[in-house]
Amino acid sequence: MYATKRAASICATLLAVLATAPAAQADPEIIASIKPIHSLVAGVMEGDLAPKLVVEGAASPHTYSLRPSGARALGRADLIFWVGHNLEPFLEKPIKSLGTGATVVTLMDAPGVRTLAYREGTTFEGHDHAKDDHADEKHEESDHNDDDHDKHDDHADGDLDGHIWLDPVNAQAMVRAIADALITADPEHAPLYAANAQSMHERIEALSTEIDAILTPVRGQPFFVFHDAYHYMEQRYGLAAAGSITLTPDLSPGAGRIRDIRNKVRELGATCVFTEPQFPTSLVDVVTANTAAKTGLLDPLGTSLLAGPDLYFTLMRNMATAMRACLSRDG
Numbered sequence: 638m639y640a641t642k643r644a645a646s647i648c649a650t651l652l653a654v655l656a657t658a659p660a661a662q663a664d665p666e667i668i669a670s671i672k673p674i675h676s677l678v679a680g681v682m683e684g685d686l687a688p689k690l691v692v693e694g695a696a697s698p699h700t701y702s703l704r705p706s707g708a709r710a711l712g713r714a715d716l717i718f719w720v721g722h723n724l725e726p727f728l729e730k731p732i733k734s735l736g737t738g739a740t741v742v743t744l745m746d747a748p749g750v751r752t753l754a755y756r757e758g759t760t761f762e763g764h765d766h767a768k769d770d771h772a773d774e775k776h777e778e779s780d781h782n783d784d785d786h787d788k789h790d791d792h793a794d795g796d797l798d799g800h801i802w803l804d805p806v807n808a809q810a811m812v813r814a815i816a817d818a819l820i821t822a823d824p825e826h827a828p829l830y831a832a833n834a835q836s837m838h839e840r841i842e843a844l845s846t847e848i849d850a851i852l853t854p855v856r857g858q859p860f861f862v863f864h865d866a867y868h869y870m871e872q873r874y875g876l877a878a879a880g881s882i883t884l885t886p887d888l889s890p891g892a893g894r895i896r897d898i899r900n901k902v903r904e905l906g907a908t909c910v911f912t913e914p915q916f917p918t919s920l921v922d923v924v925t926a927n928t929a930a931k932t933g934l935l936d937p938l939g940t941s942l943l944a945g946p947d948l949y950f951t952l953m954r955n956m957a958t959a960m961r962a963c964l965s966r967d968g
Protein backbone atom coordinates (compact mmCIF):
# COMPACT_ATOMS: atom_id res chain seq x y z
CA MET A 638 0.00 0.00 0.00
CA TYR A 639 2.84 2.31 0.95
CA ALA A 640 4.61 1.43 -2.30
CA THR A 641 1.51 2.12 -4.35
CA LYS A 642 1.13 5.55 -2.87
CA ARG A 643 4.77 6.32 -3.57
CA ALA A 644 4.41 5.11 -7.16
CA ALA A 645 1.36 7.31 -7.62
CA SER A 646 3.27 10.33 -6.41
CA ILE A 647 6.14 9.63 -8.83
CA CYS A 648 3.59 9.29 -11.60
CA ALA A 649 2.11 12.67 -10.72
CA THR A 650 5.56 14.26 -10.83
CA LEU A 651 6.32 12.66 -14.19
CA LEU A 652 3.01 13.82 -15.61
CA ALA A 653 3.71 17.35 -14.47
CA VAL A 654 7.12 17.26 -16.16
CA LEU A 655 5.69 15.78 -19.36
CA ALA A 656 2.94 18.37 -19.45
CA THR A 657 5.30 21.33 -19.24
CA ALA A 658 8.40 20.09 -21.11
CA PRO A 659 7.07 19.99 -24.69
CA ALA A 660 5.52 23.44 -24.43
CA ALA A 661 8.76 24.91 -23.13
CA GLN A 662 10.95 23.64 -25.97
CA ALA A 663 8.73 22.42 -28.80
CA ASP A 664 10.63 21.89 -32.03
CA PRO A 665 9.32 24.06 -34.83
CA GLU A 666 7.35 22.37 -37.63
CA ILE A 667 9.26 22.81 -40.87
CA ILE A 668 7.75 21.99 -44.26
CA ALA A 669 9.09 22.12 -47.82
CA SER A 670 7.09 22.12 -51.07
CA ILE A 671 8.85 19.77 -53.53
CA LYS A 672 11.50 17.05 -53.21
CA PRO A 673 14.56 19.02 -54.41
CA ILE A 674 13.79 21.88 -51.98
CA HIS A 675 12.97 19.39 -49.22
CA SER A 676 16.36 17.78 -49.83
CA LEU A 677 18.26 21.05 -49.36
CA VAL A 678 16.27 21.80 -46.18
CA ALA A 679 16.84 18.24 -44.90
CA GLY A 680 20.57 18.66 -45.54
CA VAL A 681 20.72 21.82 -43.42
CA MET A 682 18.63 20.11 -40.67
CA GLU A 683 20.54 16.80 -40.69
CA GLY A 684 21.09 15.61 -37.11
CA ASP A 685 17.92 17.40 -35.95
CA LEU A 686 14.39 16.56 -37.12
CA ALA A 687 13.46 15.95 -40.76
CA PRO A 688 11.29 18.52 -42.56
CA LYS A 689 7.88 17.49 -43.97
CA LEU A 690 7.26 17.27 -47.71
CA VAL A 691 4.12 18.56 -49.47
CA VAL A 692 4.33 17.20 -53.07
CA GLU A 693 4.91 13.45 -52.87
CA GLY A 694 5.01 10.78 -55.56
CA ALA A 695 5.26 11.49 -59.26
CA ALA A 696 2.93 14.51 -59.34
CA SER A 697 4.01 17.71 -61.09
CA PRO A 698 3.97 20.88 -58.97
CA HIS A 699 2.59 22.78 -61.99
CA THR A 700 -0.73 20.93 -61.72
CA TYR A 701 -0.77 19.60 -58.14
CA SER A 702 -3.84 19.74 -55.88
CA LEU A 703 -3.23 20.07 -52.16
CA ARG A 704 -4.26 16.95 -50.19
CA PRO A 705 -5.81 17.02 -46.70
CA SER A 706 -2.51 15.86 -45.14
CA GLY A 707 -0.71 18.72 -46.87
CA ALA A 708 -3.33 21.20 -45.68
CA ARG A 709 -2.96 19.96 -42.09
CA ALA A 710 0.84 20.26 -42.29
CA LEU A 711 0.52 23.84 -43.58
CA GLY A 712 -1.82 24.67 -40.70
CA ARG A 713 0.70 23.45 -38.12
CA ALA A 714 3.82 24.82 -39.80
CA ASP A 715 6.17 27.33 -38.21
CA LEU A 716 8.38 27.64 -41.27
CA ILE A 717 7.41 26.98 -44.92
CA PHE A 718 9.95 26.73 -47.76
CA TRP A 719 8.72 26.92 -51.35
CA VAL A 720 10.08 28.17 -54.69
CA GLY A 721 7.24 30.62 -55.33
CA HIS A 722 3.98 31.02 -57.24
CA ASN A 723 5.75 30.48 -60.58
CA LEU A 724 6.45 26.84 -59.73
CA GLU A 725 3.88 25.77 -57.12
CA PRO A 726 0.79 27.85 -57.97
CA PHE A 727 -1.38 25.43 -55.93
CA LEU A 728 0.32 26.59 -52.71
CA GLU A 729 -0.27 30.29 -53.08
CA LYS A 730 -3.79 30.44 -51.60
CA PRO A 731 -3.31 27.73 -48.92
CA ILE A 732 -0.17 29.48 -47.63
CA LYS A 733 -2.20 32.67 -47.19
CA SER A 734 -5.23 30.97 -45.62
CA LEU A 735 -3.68 28.07 -43.68
CA GLY A 736 -0.08 29.07 -43.06
CA THR A 737 -0.96 32.21 -41.15
CA GLY A 738 1.17 31.27 -38.14
CA ALA A 739 4.20 30.43 -40.26
CA THR A 740 7.19 32.26 -41.61
CA VAL A 741 7.16 31.74 -45.40
CA VAL A 742 10.46 31.63 -47.27
CA THR A 743 10.01 32.17 -51.03
CA LEU A 744 13.31 30.82 -52.34
CA MET A 745 12.91 32.41 -55.75
CA ASP A 746 13.36 35.76 -53.95
CA ALA A 747 16.28 34.62 -51.79
CA PRO A 748 19.48 36.71 -51.96
CA GLY A 749 21.88 35.36 -54.59
CA VAL A 750 19.28 33.27 -56.48
CA ARG A 751 19.56 34.17 -60.16
CA THR A 752 16.28 33.90 -62.06
CA LEU A 753 15.63 33.46 -65.79
CA ALA A 754 12.51 34.16 -67.85
CA TYR A 755 10.58 31.38 -69.56
CA ARG A 756 11.53 31.09 -73.21
CA GLU A 757 9.60 31.89 -76.31
CA GLY A 758 10.28 31.68 -80.03
CA THR A 759 10.07 29.10 -82.76
CA THR A 760 9.79 26.16 -80.46
CA PHE A 761 10.18 27.66 -77.02
CA GLU A 762 6.98 29.21 -75.76
CA GLY A 763 6.18 30.03 -72.18
CA HIS A 764 4.62 27.58 -69.70
CA ASP A 765 1.47 29.61 -69.31
CA HIS A 766 0.85 30.18 -72.96
CA ALA A 767 -2.87 30.77 -72.62
CA LYS A 768 -2.57 34.20 -71.10
CA ASP A 769 -0.23 35.51 -73.79
CA ASP A 770 -0.82 35.79 -77.47
CA HIS A 771 2.31 34.43 -79.10
CA ALA A 772 0.51 31.76 -81.10
CA ASP A 773 2.01 33.02 -84.36
CA GLU A 774 5.61 32.84 -83.23
CA LYS A 775 6.03 29.21 -84.11
CA HIS A 776 5.46 30.15 -87.74
CA GLU A 777 8.39 32.55 -87.86
CA GLU A 778 10.76 32.22 -90.78
CA SER A 779 13.65 29.82 -90.91
CA ASP A 780 16.47 32.22 -89.99
CA HIS A 781 15.48 31.97 -86.34
CA ASN A 782 17.06 28.97 -84.69
CA ASP A 783 20.04 29.39 -82.40
CA ASP A 784 19.30 32.77 -80.92
CA ASP A 785 15.58 32.34 -80.65
CA HIS A 786 15.48 30.62 -77.34
CA ASP A 787 17.57 33.32 -75.70
CA LYS A 788 15.20 36.04 -76.80
CA HIS A 789 12.69 37.30 -74.28
CA ASP A 790 9.83 39.70 -74.28
CA ASP A 791 9.36 42.15 -71.48
CA HIS A 792 8.10 39.59 -69.03
CA ALA A 793 6.23 40.37 -65.89
CA ASP A 794 7.58 38.71 -62.73
CA GLY A 795 4.96 36.00 -63.18
CA ASP A 796 6.77 34.68 -66.25
CA LEU A 797 10.01 33.83 -64.46
CA ASP A 798 11.15 30.22 -64.72
CA GLY A 799 10.68 28.49 -61.37
CA HIS A 800 13.07 25.54 -61.91
CA ILE A 801 15.81 27.41 -60.02
CA TRP A 802 17.36 24.38 -58.25
CA LEU A 803 18.73 23.01 -61.52
CA ASP A 804 21.58 25.52 -61.26
CA PRO A 805 23.82 24.38 -58.38
CA VAL A 806 24.93 27.97 -57.75
CA ASN A 807 21.28 28.77 -57.01
CA ALA A 808 21.14 25.71 -54.74
CA GLN A 809 24.05 27.14 -52.75
CA ALA A 810 22.25 30.48 -52.38
CA MET A 811 19.11 28.61 -51.27
CA VAL A 812 21.10 26.67 -48.66
CA ARG A 813 22.26 30.00 -47.19
CA ALA A 814 18.68 31.34 -47.09
CA ILE A 815 17.39 28.08 -45.59
CA ALA A 816 20.05 28.13 -42.86
CA ASP A 817 19.32 31.79 -42.02
CA ALA A 818 15.59 31.07 -41.65
CA LEU A 819 16.16 27.94 -39.55
CA ILE A 820 18.59 29.74 -37.24
CA THR A 821 16.01 32.50 -36.66
CA ALA A 822 13.19 30.00 -36.05
CA ASP A 823 15.23 27.62 -33.90
CA PRO A 824 18.27 29.44 -32.44
CA GLU A 825 19.03 26.54 -30.12
CA HIS A 826 20.26 24.52 -33.10
CA ALA A 827 22.14 27.41 -34.75
CA PRO A 828 25.61 25.76 -34.61
CA LEU A 829 24.25 22.58 -36.24
CA TYR A 830 22.48 24.50 -39.03
CA ALA A 831 25.55 26.65 -39.71
CA ALA A 832 27.89 23.64 -39.88
CA ASN A 833 25.49 21.68 -42.10
CA ALA A 834 25.04 24.67 -44.44
CA GLN A 835 28.81 24.94 -44.83
CA SER A 836 29.17 21.25 -45.63
CA MET A 837 26.22 21.36 -48.09
CA HIS A 838 27.85 24.34 -49.81
CA GLU A 839 31.07 22.36 -50.28
CA ARG A 840 29.25 19.21 -51.44
CA ILE A 841 27.31 21.24 -54.04
CA GLU A 842 30.57 22.84 -55.24
CA ALA A 843 32.08 19.37 -55.78
CA LEU A 844 28.86 18.17 -57.45
CA SER A 845 28.96 21.04 -59.93
CA THR A 846 32.56 20.29 -60.87
CA GLU A 847 31.60 16.66 -61.42
CA ILE A 848 28.59 17.57 -63.60
CA ASP A 849 30.70 19.97 -65.66
CA ALA A 850 33.15 17.15 -66.43
CA ILE A 851 30.29 14.78 -67.37
CA LEU A 852 28.67 17.29 -69.74
CA THR A 853 31.72 18.92 -71.38
CA PRO A 854 31.92 16.34 -74.22
CA VAL A 855 28.28 16.93 -75.27
CA ARG A 856 28.18 20.74 -75.10
CA GLY A 857 26.32 22.32 -77.99
CA GLN A 858 24.60 19.10 -79.17
CA PRO A 859 21.03 20.12 -79.99
CA PHE A 860 18.23 18.32 -78.14
CA PHE A 861 14.54 18.63 -77.28
CA VAL A 862 12.90 18.36 -73.87
CA PHE A 863 9.37 17.56 -72.80
CA HIS A 864 8.74 20.86 -71.01
CA ASP A 865 10.88 23.96 -70.57
CA ALA A 866 12.41 22.99 -67.23
CA TYR A 867 16.15 22.93 -67.92
CA HIS A 868 17.10 26.51 -68.75
CA TYR A 869 19.14 26.90 -65.56
CA MET A 870 21.13 23.74 -66.13
CA GLU A 871 21.67 24.58 -69.81
CA GLN A 872 23.03 28.03 -69.00
CA ARG A 873 25.36 26.75 -66.29
CA TYR A 874 26.90 23.98 -68.40
CA GLY A 875 26.65 25.30 -71.98
CA LEU A 876 23.95 22.90 -73.18
CA ALA A 877 21.85 23.54 -76.28
CA ALA A 878 18.15 22.73 -75.84
CA ALA A 879 16.38 23.61 -79.08
CA GLY A 880 12.80 23.48 -77.86
CA SER A 881 10.16 21.78 -75.79
CA ILE A 882 7.37 19.44 -76.88
CA THR A 883 4.71 20.90 -74.59
CA LEU A 884 3.76 24.52 -74.25
CA THR A 885 2.46 23.92 -70.77
CA PRO A 886 3.15 20.77 -68.76
CA ASP A 887 -0.56 20.17 -68.18
CA LEU A 888 -1.66 20.33 -71.82
CA SER A 889 -0.97 17.74 -74.47
CA PRO A 890 0.52 19.25 -77.63
CA GLY A 891 -1.66 19.18 -80.73
CA ALA A 892 -0.89 17.30 -83.94
CA GLY A 893 0.38 20.49 -85.63
CA ARG A 894 2.92 21.14 -82.94
CA ILE A 895 4.12 17.52 -82.96
CA ARG A 896 4.68 17.82 -86.73
CA ASP A 897 6.56 21.14 -86.32
CA ILE A 898 8.81 19.64 -83.69
CA ARG A 899 9.52 16.50 -85.70
CA ASN A 900 10.54 18.72 -88.63
CA LYS A 901 12.72 20.73 -86.30
CA VAL A 902 14.37 17.58 -84.91
CA ARG A 903 15.23 16.54 -88.48
CA GLU A 904 16.36 20.00 -89.57
CA LEU A 905 18.71 20.48 -86.60
CA GLY A 906 19.89 16.90 -86.57
CA ALA A 907 18.97 16.84 -82.88
CA THR A 908 20.68 13.97 -81.10
CA CYS A 909 18.11 13.42 -78.40
CA VAL A 910 14.55 14.01 -77.27
CA PHE A 911 14.09 13.80 -73.50
CA THR A 912 10.92 12.72 -71.79
CA GLU A 913 9.98 12.90 -68.09
CA PRO A 914 8.40 10.30 -65.78
CA GLN A 915 5.02 12.12 -65.67
CA PHE A 916 4.59 12.30 -69.42
CA PRO A 917 3.52 9.70 -72.01
CA THR A 918 6.43 8.19 -73.94
CA SER A 919 4.09 7.61 -76.90
CA LEU A 920 4.31 11.33 -77.75
CA VAL A 921 8.09 11.21 -77.76
CA ASP A 922 7.99 8.17 -80.05
CA VAL A 923 5.87 10.15 -82.52
CA VAL A 924 8.31 13.07 -82.41
CA THR A 925 11.37 10.89 -83.05
CA ALA A 926 9.78 8.61 -85.69
CA ASN A 927 11.92 8.53 -88.88
CA THR A 928 14.61 10.73 -87.34
CA ALA A 929 18.05 9.78 -86.03
CA ALA A 930 17.27 11.16 -82.57
CA LYS A 931 17.57 8.95 -79.51
CA THR A 932 15.31 9.26 -76.49
CA GLY A 933 16.33 9.77 -72.88
CA LEU A 934 14.58 10.25 -69.54
CA LEU A 935 15.07 13.23 -67.22
CA ASP A 936 13.55 13.45 -63.73
CA PRO A 937 14.08 17.07 -62.60
CA LEU A 938 11.92 16.58 -59.49
CA GLY A 939 13.52 13.34 -58.31
CA THR A 940 10.09 11.69 -58.29
CA SER A 941 11.61 8.20 -58.32
CA LEU A 942 14.14 8.98 -55.56
CA LEU A 943 13.87 8.61 -51.80
CA ALA A 944 13.33 12.01 -50.13
CA GLY A 945 16.19 13.21 -47.94
CA PRO A 946 19.50 15.08 -47.85
CA ASP A 947 21.09 12.99 -50.65
CA LEU A 948 18.20 13.34 -53.11
CA TYR A 949 19.43 16.64 -54.58
CA PHE A 950 22.85 15.18 -55.36
CA THR A 951 21.48 11.96 -56.90
CA LEU A 952 18.92 13.93 -58.93
CA MET A 953 21.54 16.24 -60.47
CA ARG A 954 24.04 13.43 -61.09
CA ASN A 955 21.31 11.27 -62.73
CA MET A 956 20.29 14.12 -65.03
CA ALA A 957 23.89 14.82 -66.10
CA THR A 958 24.51 11.12 -66.75
CA ALA A 959 21.27 10.74 -68.76
CA MET A 960 22.13 13.81 -70.84
CA ARG A 961 25.65 12.59 -71.54
CA ALA A 962 24.41 9.14 -72.59
CA CYS A 963 21.68 10.43 -74.91
CA LEU A 964 23.67 13.32 -76.41
CA SER A 965 26.81 11.34 -77.21
CA ARG A 966 27.05 10.81 -80.98
CA ASP A 967 28.91 7.57 -80.50
CA GLY A 968 26.52 5.94 -78.02
Ligand SMILES: [Zn+2]
Pocket residue numbers: 699800864865866886
Ligand atom coordinates in the same frame (compact mmCIF):
# COMPACT_ATOMS: atom_id res chain seq x y z
ZN1 LIG B 1 8.36 22.18 -64.67
